[in-house]
Amino acid sequence: MNDVIKTIIDHRSIRSFKDEPLSDKQIEAIVSSAQMASTSSYIQAYTIIGIKKKETKATLAKLAGNQSYVEKNGHFFVFCADLHRHKVSGKMENVDVEKSLQTTEKLLVSVVDASLAAQNATLAAESMGLGICYIGGIRNEIEEVSTLLKLPSHVIPLFGLAVGVPSSDTEQKPRLPMENVYHEEIYQENEKLFIEQLHEYNKTISSYYEQRTNGKRKDRWTQQMASMLETPKRTQMKEFFQKIGFIKD
Known part of the structure; x- marks a missing residue:
């Protein structure tokens, strides 16, 4: 390397x-x-x-x-x-x-x-x-x-x-499995496999947080993402962009 x-x-x-x-x-x-x-x-x-x-x-x-x-x-x-x-x-x-x-x-x-x-x-x-x-x-x-x-x-x-x-x-946060982010030739849309991989990743992330916080956190990655995306944030962006001369078309 x-x-x-x-x-x-x-x-x-x-x-x-x-x-x-x-x-x-x-x-x-x-x-x-x-x-x-x-x-x-x-x-x-x-x-x-x-x-x-x-x-x-x-x-x-x-x-x-x-x-x-x-x-x-x-x-x-x-x-x-x-x-x-x-x-x-x-x-x-x-x-x-x-x-x-x-x-x-x-x-x-x-x-x-x-x-x-x-x-x-x-x-x-x-x-x-x-x-x-x-x-x-x-x-x-x-x-x-x-x-x-x-x-x-x-x-x-x-x-x-x-x-x-x-x-x-x-500490370094573990990243998603490579299979989740790298596909060859076409998007490999296999939701069952995707979910299995994400379950395994959830275990890795939960263990990472548990060790890092002495048991105070056990967040799953999918739990974090769902919670973050449940409520839209910074919804003023489009209006601001248009105000300063972006995205009219």
């Missing part, structure tokens, strides 16, 4: 960091790595906002649901889907690009581009011995986050990435 694969396989979310800011060289390496991710048609439809100020981190932590590791880390990155520069590009070339920018396809392109860049950033950070934690909670109050970061139209704050020196190691 080479070092790259080992770094990927060893991934785990870190939620406790030492009070050590990232150096400018570390930040530059992480962002440069993010920029080398694949991008659809060279569109590079994302922007990364780096947060150093403690007061800004503290505000973001509150907006993200009072997650302490949003405030206390070595550096906080906010990954944004960004078609604003493409609107400016159209203006520079005297071409109307607005209808194209408002398509669902361009929303997907910008989200995928930002996600690929973020995963490159994660791999770069972890290869330097740093820990990371993705923060989807910044979408809880997406308008307030956009105002705080002074984001223009056609820019969506998608998720945060807390990066820093881990203050302690954490």
